Amino acid sequence: MAIGGIRSRGPELDIQGEILPGWNAIANWANVDIRVAQTNASNTPIEGMNVGDRYFGVPRNTARVFTTYDFQNHELKGLKLGGGVTLRDSQLAVNTAAIGPPASSSDVNINGYTTVDLLAAYSMNVNKSKITAQFNVNNLLDKQYYTGGSFGVASAMYATFGQPRSFMGSIRLEF
Structure with missing residues (x-):
């Protein structure tokens, strides 16, 4: 979709540090308001985006x-x-309408979601090297969620699935 310009406003907060010896934490949050600031001459109402729209x-x-x-x-x-826990608010789906009456992007929301991740690692020194074995579980609760999607008059609506529960192991050698 051709958009002449967008404007992004909103606060972000990042905090990280060691709470007690060995206990580290990182937290971040962003509140983003992205709006259409300008349209191109080639824009038509069919695309459904006007100045000021989210x-x-x-x-x-x-x-x-x-x-x-x-x-x-x-x-x-x-x-x-x-x-850790990740939270994402709802978002608007992409309007891919190519023919027919305009559809408003605010008509279709993709729900927000929360996921939980875990990790366990063990490190040991061997001679002058360090070996670390790590095991991660992403989306521990196997939450079904969508990371994006689109809709339109000429195309069927679709949504992109988020990652299901997954397991990953690694071994790292530092020398």
């Missing part, structure tokens, strides 16, 4: 909190556990 595909609010703990005592030294 732009599609961008959630108004996003937030993430993630924390890890590196065990400090001798028996568990090298073990790290962590987890």
Whole structure:
């Protein structure tokens, strides 16, 4: 879709730090208001976007909190556990109308979602190298969600599925 210009406004907040020895956290939040600021001469009402309309595909609010703990005592030294939550607000679907009457982008919202992630890692020194084995679980609760989508008069509506529960392991060697 040809848009002459968009304007983005809103606050962002990022905080990270060590709460206690071994316990780290990071939190971020953004409130984004993206609006059409200018249209091109080639724009037609069929595209459904006018100056001042909220732009599609961008959630108004996003937030993430993630924390890890590196065990400090001798028996568990090298073990790290962590987890986090990601939140995304609803967003407008893309209007792909090519023929027929205009459809308003505000007619179709893609629901917001929340996901939970976990990690476990173990590091140890071997000679002058460090080996870390890590296991991650993304979308622990197997939440079904959509990351985007579109609709239009000439095309069927579709939505892009988000990642289902997934598991990932890794081994890292630092030398």
